[in-house]
Amino acid sequence: MAIKRIAVLTSGGDAPGMNAAVRAVTRTALGRGVEVYGVRHGYNGLLTGDIEEMNLRSVSDIIHRGGTALYTARSMEFKTPEGVKKAADKCREMGIDGLVVIGGDGSFRGAQDLTRAGIPCIGLPGTIDNDINCCEQTIGYDTALNTCMEMVDKLRDTAQSHDRCSVIEVMGRHAGYLALNVGIAVGATSILVPEVPFDFERDVIARMKKTSATGKKHFIIIVAEGIGGVVELAKRIEEETGVESRATILGHVQRGGSPTVRDRVLASRMGNRAVELLLAGKSNRVVTIQSDRITDYDIEQALAMKKPFDLDLYRTAHEISI
Ligand code: F6P
Numbered sequence: 001m002a003i004k005r006i007a008v009l010t011s012g013g014d015a016p017g018m019n020a021a022v023r024a025v026t027r028t029a030l031g032r033g034v035e036v037y038g039v040r041h042g043y044n045g046l047l048t049g050d051i052e053e054m055n056l057r058s059v060s061d062i063i064h065r066g067g068t069a070l071y072t073a074r075s076m077e078f079k080t081p082e083g084v085k086k087a088a089d090k091c092r093e094m095g096i097d098g099l100v101v102i103g104g105d106g107s108f109r110g111a112q113d114l115t116r117a118g119i120p121c122i123g124l125p126g127t128i129d130n131d132i133n134c135c136e137q138t139i140g141y142d143t144a145l146n147t148c149m150e151m152v153d154k155l156r157d158t159a160q161s162h163d164r165c166s167v168i169e170v171m172g173r174h175a176g177y178l179a180l181n182v183g184i185a186v187g188a189t190s191i192l193v194p195e196v197p198f199d200f201e202r203d204v205i206a207r208m209k210k211t212s213a214t215g216k217k218h219f220i221i222i223v224a225e226g227i228g229g230v231v232e233l234a235k236r237i238e239e240e241t242g243v244e245s246r247a248t249i250l251g252h253v254q255r256g257g258s259p260t261v262r263d264r265v266l267a268s269r270m271g272n273r274a275v276e277l278l279l280a281g282k283s284n285r286v287v288t289i290q291s292d293r294i295t296d297y298d299i300e301q302a303l304a305m306k307k308p309f310d311l312d313l314y315r316t317a318h319e320i321s322i
Pocket of ligand 1: 127128129171172225
């Protein structure tokens with residue numbers, strides 16, 4: 001069946017670069033003679049009919065903006081079989097032959113359900129957590145890394161001025177990629193992530209004492225959200241080392257901001273590929289990047305894949321922060 005009309009939506013937590021992906025999808029499709037509809041507020045928009053036809057100018061002036069111009073949501077209703085049916089019916093009613101979904105694993109599960117309900121879907125990985133296992137780098141991750149690094153650099157200034165320890169939580173409920181890479185970039189004394197078991201005395205206190213002995217006076221400890229408890233950690237550190245400590249949860253500021261070059265280019269390449277896949281009659285695929293090559297996987301296969309945590313990088317981080 002020839003694809004005449006497609007739709008695009010963003011779903012789950014917003015990520016910088018989503019707009020560049022929407023733009024690439026829209027422009028590629030229109031350029032190839034396919035009509036495009038933008039669905040607002042994720043899958044909810046399919047349920048409520050919050051859908052608008054896009055033209056070439058609908059996506060002007062968004063490539064540099066964080067967030068998502070299409071809005072996003074985590075839709076509970078869509079997770080039910082009735083919700084999926086309603087969304088598929090809406091697509092059929094509007095003559096939508098294919099859908100591009102930009103989001104994380106949860107959004108891909110939805111795309112899979114919708115494909116099974118008869119609407120061909122393609123997923124694009126958009127999340128700052130980088131926790132899409134088939135993909136080396138997700139849309140938004142690079143921007144979040146840089147945002148976190150800049151903020152921790154600022155915290156370092158004040159930690160240094162007061163000879164303090166700054167204990168900082170970065171996002172990543174289930175994944176420590178942000179924490180590990182930010183930790184290296186800011187020269188953290190200790191990095192705690194959900195993927196690697198740690199011992200507080202050995203991995204935090206002993207490391208601080210050892211570096212103190214060689215003259216280090218201020219410290220950065222990076223903690224992934226999945227570990228949490230930074231306020232208590234800072235208290236314990238102060239009690240056990242005598243170093244005045246402060247806790248900071250960076251929070252949602254990490255998700256905002258203008259996307260980096262890397263995220264804009266990645267999102268543009270992925271958006272372009274998503275439309276090519278739909279036009280080639282493919283569905284239930286997730287677009288990914290591996291060794292700088294854009295490729296794609298079956299969603300089911302992608303969801304079952306594992307991405308090993310880079311233990312060597314973790315080891316390196318600690319080896320050089322002495
Ligand atoms: O998945 C992206 C993410 O930012 C996680 O790192 C974080 O745990 C979660 O979203 C926060 O979600 P919400 O926006 O619902 O608070």
